[in-house]
Amino acid sequence: MSKILFKNGEVVNTARNTVDKADVLVENGLIIDVAPSIESRDFEIVDCRGLLLVPGLVDMHAHLREPGEEYKEDIRTGTTAAIHGGFVAVLSMPNTNPPSDTRSVVEYIVRRSKEEEKADVLPCGAITKGRKGEELAELGDMMEGGAVAFSDDGNWVQSSGVMRRALEYTKFFGGIIISHPEDKTLTYRGLANESPLTIKLGLRGMPVEAETIAIFRDIELVRLTRGRLHLAHVSAKESINLIKRAKEAGLNVTAEVTPHHLVFDEEVLISYDPNYKVNPPLRTREDREAILSALKEGIIDVVATDHAPHADFEKMDEFNAAPFGMIWLDFAFSVLYNELVRSGKMDLPALAKVMSTKPAELLGLKGLGAISKGYRASFFAYNPNVEIIVNREFLKSRAFNTPLYGKTLKGRVEWALKDGRIYRF
Numbered sequence: 001m002s003k004i005l006f007k008n009g010e011v012v013n014t015a016r017n018t019v020d021k022a023d024v025l026v027e028n029g030l031i032i033d034v035a036p037s038i039e040s041r042d043f044e045i046v047d048c049r050g051l052l053l054v055p056g057l058v059d060m061h062a063h064l065r066e067p068g069e070e071y072k073e074d075i076r077t078g079t080t081a082a083i084h085g086g087f088v089a090v091l092s093m094p095n096t097n098p099p100s101d102t103r104s105v106v107e108y109i110v111r112r113s114k115e116e117e118k119a120d121v122l123p124c125g126a127i128t129k130g131r132k133g134e135e136l137a138e139l140g141d142m143m144e145g146g147a148v149a150f151s152d153d154g155n156w157v158q159s160s161g162v163m164r165r166a167l168e169y170t171k172f173f174g175g176i177i178i179s180h181p182e183d184k185t186l187t188y189r190g191l192a193n194e195s196p197l198t199i200k201l202g203l204r205g206m207p208v209e210a211e212t213i214a215i216f217r218d219i220e221l222v223r224l225t226r227g228r229l230h231l232a233h234v235s236a237k238e239s240i241n242l243i244k245r246a247k248e249a250g251l252n253v254t255a256e257v258t259p260h261h262l263v264f265d266e267e268v269l270i271s272y273d274p275n276y277k278v279n280p281p282l283r284t285r286e287d288r289e290a291i292l293s294a295l296k297e298g299i300i301d302v303v304a305t306d307h308a309p310h311a312d313f314e315k316m317d318e319f320n321a322a323p324f325g326m327i328w329l330d331f332a333f334s335v336l337y338n339e340l341v342r343s344g345k346m347d348l349p350a351l352a353k354v355m356s357t358k359p360a361e362l363l364g365l366k367g368l369g370a371i372s373k374g375y376r377a378s379f380f381a382y383n384p385n386v387e388i389i390v391n392r393e394f395l396k397s398r399a400f401n402t403p404l405y406g407k408t409l410k411g412r413v414e415w416a417l418k419d420g421r422i423y424r425f
């Protein structure tokens with residue numbers, strides 16, 4: 001393969017926290033040089049003037065629905081949406097049908113990912129058989145088949161004894177356990193955050209305590225086992241204090257937040273738009289602000305999308321009946337760039353760090369998370385000044401369950417590069 005020179009881009013450097021005008025030289029899928037000016041010889045040249053070059057994003061939490069629910073999304077549409085949004089690797093959650101609780105399903109996902117050749121799909125195996133919380137699945141076997149983490153996402157592992165064994169067992173092969181912290185005996189049939197506002201709106205509540213009780217229990221088990229725990233979609237202010245204390249105690253605990261918990265709060269539910277129905281629910285403005293502060297301080301480590309596609313006949317139902325979740329892969333970066341960077345709440349290298357460098361590091365993905373010599377040539381060009389409309393034509397995802405549908409957003413991923421291959425949109 002010939003050398004490609006990406007000339008005059010603004011390169012985001014998350015290690016130095018800078019954005020520098022630089023040239024990037026790529027060969028055989030790797031970055032072989034980054035310098036203020038690289039003299040071009042017989043290289044193919046890609047002009048990057050006016051474009052931000054951002055390390056390829058890594059999503060630690062996405063639902064790609066294959067196998068079993070391809071009418072919502074599949075590995076083809078999901079990985080196309082991902083690369084379209086600047087994501088080069090996506091952790092696919094195991095609540096498929098059949099669930100990803102055996103090596104054969106894990107291997108199927110890896111094979112399908114390779115066939116599609118877009119964003120890499122990293123399978124997340126289930127912790128327990130059938131995600132039922134009763135019996136540990138074959139974790140070591142799934143790891144050998146290509147699983148990079150384990151979760152019963154959608155369900156919390158209610159049994160402390162089972163969770164203890166999962167944390168102990170995965171220590172032997174460096175596995176990471178991702179908890180969906182929700183005590184379902186407290187959220188049963190809930191629709192929204194439990195608060196004065198949602199009581200007024202007549203929406204059955206899901207109290208913050210459903211999350212904090214689960215997080216407290218999970219952290220205590222890490223204290224006991226010295227295992228490795230990652231907490232999915234943290235939504236409440238009170239959860240932050242628990243995570244902060246666990247980190248201060250030296251426990252191996254990390255956490256993620258979704259874009260929706262960063263940019264929306266429960267006040268949007270006045271519209272009764274089912275597209276705002278998510279689990280965990282949108283909380284109060286105070287929670288949203290506390291979560292952003294925690295992300296900036298590093299108490300919350302990463303942004304993970306919880307991309308949750310549904311068919312319109314499901315999601316267009318009334319608020320009570322509609323399933324939880326919204327899609328994000330196609331446009332998460334544009335939304336967060338506008339809401340956090342353009343508004344001055346966070347700088348661009350910090351955003352790239354929590355969407356790329358940190359998740360790559362937590363999942364142990366070597367060669368991702370930076371535009372540096374020796375790294376995989378996996379980055380994307382972002383034009384902050386072009387508008388996009390979130391509509392059927394724009395979205396590569398099969399689904400369009402997002403409250404942003406039809407809205408105009410500023411900023412577009414012009415192209416994405418993965419292992420030296422360029423994807424233009």
Ligand SMILES: [Zn+2]
Nearest residue numbers: 153154180232
């Ligand atoms: Zn979850």
